[in-house]
Amino acid sequence: MRILLLGKNGQVGWELRRALSVLGEVVSLDRHRAATPYGELAGDLSDLEGLRHAIRAVSPQVIVNAAAYTAVDKAEGDRQAAHTINALASQVMAEEAKRLDAWLVHYSTDYVFDGTGTTPWKETDAVAPVNYYGATKLEGEQLIQGSGCKHLIFRTSWVYAARGNNFAKTMLGLAKDRPTLNVIADQVGVPTGADLLADVAVVALQQAWHKPELAGIYHLAPAGETTWHDYASYVIQCARNHGEALAVQAVNPISTAEYPTPASRPLNSRLDTTKLRHAFSVHLPAWQSGVTRMLMEALNK
């Protein structure tokens, strides 16, 4: 199996480089030109013709897209770039996957929903993005689905990894210097490890390879739920238990209204993972186990 991985250095892309390697030859690209066995290629999603050329040159059986415009607040004012990278580049990948009869694996977000209520979102629920980033990710999904290519789209939430910047590491950094932290307590979701996202993609691909009817959209996040406030408190407690010297004395809960951002955030990011667990017989661990593991990696550096 030949796999083209785009976005090789992102949180999820980095983990996919490891996880996909057991499936076959992986050609990994980022936005910069680099030598590959198929010539000098770049996987720049803002250069749609360059992207098409790279896919044709590699001629893969699987395209895995871990690249995206993920700066949620910046996207509000940088609309053209966000739209090209999250929507139009997905369309190019889908068209080329269809032409090659290849699989396309892609990641999306709970931000396609409006964030109301307290019930975990199902794949069949009505979409209504809360911000421009969410709108571009939704359009990307729709372009992939409309292309008729074989696809696996995983909608996920609150991604972290040992490599890269994320909420948990930011909280840890702040807790070392500040006596108090104010953290949003009215947004509910599930922290999701990039390693879990990569491992589940491999399991799903292995099965879908022989069962094309498994193509579709799936919600993917660990078990359980939390708030940003409780997540931060958990991270700080774990670090203390590990012997870290932290200045922080209090983690204060605040509301979303007290922390305005250019892009709105959904209050309810819960995802119902029943479809994924049944389709691929996967077990999704409690979110705390992945976060603890990531912290041990980060703290033992």
Ligand code: NDP
């Ligand atoms: P990261 O921000 O860690 O990685 C995104 C990658 O995309 C980076 O390596 C970045 O490269 C690359 N990229 C950005 N623009 C381009 C471009 N023009 N051409 C090529 N590559 C580009 O994101 P994650 O790994 O966290 O996200 C993976 C997927 O999960 C995305 O589809 C995202 O939308 C989705 N998702 C993420 C969530 C999160 O909390 N992070 C939540 C829900 C879904 P560079 O470093 O060069 O900019």
